[in-house]
Amino acid sequence: MRFLLDDEQRAFAHSLDALLTAADTPSVVRSWSAGDHTAGRALWSRIADAGVFALAVPEAYEGVGPLPVELAVAFVELGRHAVPGPLVETVAAAALLTEPGLAKRFLPGLASGEAIATVALDGSYALDGDAATVLLAVDGDGDGNGNGGGDGELRLAHGHGPVRTSMDPARRLTRLEAGGEVLATSVTAGQALVRARLATAAQALGVGLALLDRTVAYVRQRSQFGVPVGSFQAVKHRLADAKIALEFARPLLFGAALSMDPADVAAAKVTACEAAYRTARTALQLHGAIGYTAEYDLSLWLTKARALRTAWGTPSECRELVLSGSARGGSALSGGVLRCS
Amino acid sequence: MDLTHSPADEAFRAEARAWLDAHVPAEPLPSLETEEGFAAHRAWEAELAADRWSVVSWPTAYGGRESGLVRWLIFEEEYYAAGAPGRVGQNGINLLAPTLFDHGTEEQRARVLPPMATGEVVWAQAWSESEAGSDLASLRSRAVRTDGGWRLSGQKTWSSRAAFADRAFGLFRSEPDTPKPHQGLTYLMFDLRAPGVTVRPIGRLDGKPAFAELFLDEVYVPDEDVIGEPGQGWRVAMSTAGNERGLTLRSPGRFLASADRLAALWRERGRDPFTRDRVADAVIGARAYQLFTYAGASRFLDGEPIGPESSLNKVFWSEYDIALHETALDLLGEEGELADDGGWAEGWVFSLAGPIYAGTNEIQRDIIAERLLGLPKGRR
Incomplete structure (x- = not known):
């Protein structure tokens, strides 16, 4: 038992953080939100070059994965920097394209960053359909519980409908067109759903950590009544609660990455997303009016925290899965990994 | 990252589980916060200790198994999963023992820890006072030098389980006029049945005497019951928090x-x-x-x-x-x-x-x- 990231994993996080800090992601997010994907695609390539998407792709198809712990490490950083695009969806797509012919056709492009994928499950919105080059639809297996029935139809759509505005302007929601090319007729979305939830949990944790860092920095320098507002107990205690919520979400995320049990991943998803949202509320309140403006960069994380809560599974769906997992008795959530292995 | 335990740790788990299966009382013991329940829980501590399960992480010399932190966590998982009783000795085991490991003398450890491990001596803490709660360093109970030891006077309160416990540990002001309140404090152990000690049980919310007020009037404590240096009590008490x-x-x-x-x-x-x-x-x-x-x-x-x-x-x-x-x-x-x-x-x-x-x-x-x-x- 050694439940800590190793030096290599930490160095990977650090190098991604450095790459994204240098990329000035807020300006990339703003142009992406306006429908200009040029800077976003360039950033996507650099993220792919750093090896992020290869983590979701097996070695046989020019990847290095699947490596869920490293994927979680990467997505925390992507969330921390509010990176736009169908990042989670590309990871999910890799888990749908497992049949050797499809894997050979699509996975090398996803790993290298040349292709950008999005996914619609049972008619759900596909994120950033206008930016993606691989539009995947799964029909008939989106039962939402991660235990897909195995009889879904996987389809490559040829286009998408109008872009709908999300509360997070960087998330551009589209419906995929009917028809297109049927890729497979008996796929299961279960593994894609589990990976998407893990990546979303990690992204949300990163969003929450960024909100906390920015707010701590703000209340240290913002002065009222002649002292930094961060010296007031009412301010400190809200930030302490945000810190607690995020720090207890983190071990759930990495525990889930180790087991990849659907109930563990659902627990990590609901907890990380609620922690991030709670931190967003605190961040807004403690910034005051400046935080309530679109032009101030805090808004990029504030709105994402809310959107991620329901992306790839609502809090209620995730909790349901946790309880059905604990009813099985063998789930890691009831201590199975630690007690029985 | 690895959440799996080693085969040796799993063998330890199996051993703990087997012992608990054979020993945990079928019916829950009476409430720990009553005289009858306290006695029953004390007897349970002795049963645990007889097979070295009461303080698994301690050195064997004091009744432990030198199990290390991970096996302690494993033991606790098994202990509570088995529905085993609450631990009447926990104040001593969790709060005083780590202080003795860090700051006590060899003599103190040899004298205090074995009877703590068996439940023969149950410890209460004596930190808070009516005017010193969160601001603990403002405490006013005194320790005054006397021949071969100290005389304790003052009032302590919210002392968990002191109604039925045997001994207590806490901080006392041994130097009255220090520049800062956390200076001049001494960490002492004392007998709750010593002359000059009056224990007044306090009913908690449900009326059970879960804690008590302690009135101390010139209570004699020998030098051997000071932990660390006199005047350094704050540092001694706080260092183990980390x-x-x-x-x-x-x-x-x-x-x-x-x-x-x-x-x-x-x-x-x-x-x-x-x-x-x-x-x-x-x-x-x-x-x-x-x-x-x-x-x-x-x-x-x-x-x-x-x-x-x-x-x-x-x-x-x-x-x-x-x-x-x-x-x-x-x-x-x-x-x-x-x-x-x-x-x-x-x-x-x-x-x-x-x-x-x-x-x-x-x-x-x-x-x-x-x-x-x-x-x-x-x-x-």
């Missing part, structure tokens, strides 16, 4: 077992939809606490100090414990109100004290904000 005590005040095993019981109750009650989310959160929270503790233990084993991170821990488990009990009581409906058979109602009363003792959650949040987040100190 070691593994921060990890071990409440073991995850306890909450994993409670969450399992709550989930079972929820299923028995027809999977009540109105409490479903809260039950799920209890299951998730226990797992989060377990994994958070495993991460902390891994850092500790790497040689990193635990430090102010233990404040995250304390706020989390104390609030978690209340939410878990509230959910159970809501599920039970009118039956939940019944308080005469222990169970969830008594657990709820106990849980309510969590955010208050061991440093209030307000103090812990100040520590998190100032020492983990780096916010400026302000007026409390």
Whole structure:
């Protein structure tokens, strides 16, 4: 038992953080939100070059994965920097394209960053359909519980409908067109759903950590009544609660990455997303009016925290899965990994 | 990253589980907070100690197994999963023993620890005073030098389990006029039945005498019962807060077992939809606490100090414990109100004290904000 990231994993996080800090992601997010994907695609390539998407792709198809712990490490950083695009969806797509012919056709492009994928499950919105080059639809297996029935139809759509505005302007929601090319007729979305939830949990944790860092920095320098507002107990205690919520979400995320049990991943998803949202509320309140403006960069994380809560599974769906997992008795959530292995 | 235990650790788990299966009383013991229950729990400590299960992490010389932190966590998981009784010796084991390991003399350890391990001597803490709660350093009880020792006078309060305990430990002011309040304090152990000690039990919320007020009038304490240097008591008392005590005040095993019981109750009650989310959160929270503790233990084993991170821990488990009990009581409906058979109602009363003792959650949040987040100190 050694439940800590190793030096290599930490160095990977650090190098991604450095790459994204240098990329000035807020300006990339703003142009992406306006429908200009040029800077976003360039950033996507650099993220792919750093090896992020290869983590979701097996070695046989020019990847290095699947490596869920490293994927979680990467997505925390992507969330921390509010990176736009169908990042989670590309990871999910890799888990749908497992049949050797499809894997050979699509996975090398996803790993290298040349292709950008999005996914619609049972008619759900596909994120950033206008930016993606691989539009995947799964029909008939989106039962939402991660235990897909195995009889879904996987389809490559040829286009998408109008872009709908999300509360997070960087998330551009589209419906995929009917028809297109049927890729497979008996796929299961279960593994894609589990990976998407893990990546979303990690992204949300990163969003929450960024909100906390920015707010701590703000209340240290913002002065009222002649002292930094961060010296007031009412301010400190809200930030302490945000810190607690995020720090207890983190071990759930990495525990889930180790087991990849659907109930563990659902627990990590609901907890990380609620922690991030709670931190967003605190961040807004403690910034005051400046935080309530679109032009101030805090808004990029504030709105994402809310959107991620329901992306790839609502809090209620995730909790349901946790309880059905604990009813099985063998789930890691009831201590199975630690007690029985 | 690795969450699997070694075969040797799993063998330890199996040994603990087998022993507990054979020894845990079939019926719950009477409440720990009554005279009868206290005696029954003391006898249970002796039974644990007879087979070296009462203090598994301690050196063998004092009754332990030198198990290390990970096996301690494993033992606690098995202990609470087996429904074993609450630990009457926990104040001494969790608070005094780590201080003795760090600051006591060899003589003190040899004298104090073995009877602590068997429950022969049960310890109470004597920190708070009526005018010194969160601001503990403002305490006024005195220790005055006398031939071969000290005379203690003053009043201590909220002393958990002191109504039935044997001895107590706490801080006393040995130098009256120091520039700062946390200077000139001495850490002492004393006998609750010594001449000059009056113990007045205090009924907690449900009337049970779970804590007491201590009146001390020239109580003699020999020099051998001073821990660390006289005048250095604050440093002695606080230094152990940064070691593994921060990890071990409440073991995850306890909450994993409670969450399992709550989930079972929820299923028995027809999977009540109105409490479903809260039950799920209890299951998730226990797992989060377990994994958070495993991460902390891994850092500790790497040689990193635990430090102010233990404040995250304390706020989390104390609030978690209340939410878990509230959910159970809501599920039970009118039956939940019944308080005469222990169970969830008594657990709820106990849980309510969590955010208050061991440093209030307000103090812990100040520590998190100032020492983990780096916010400026302000007026409390």
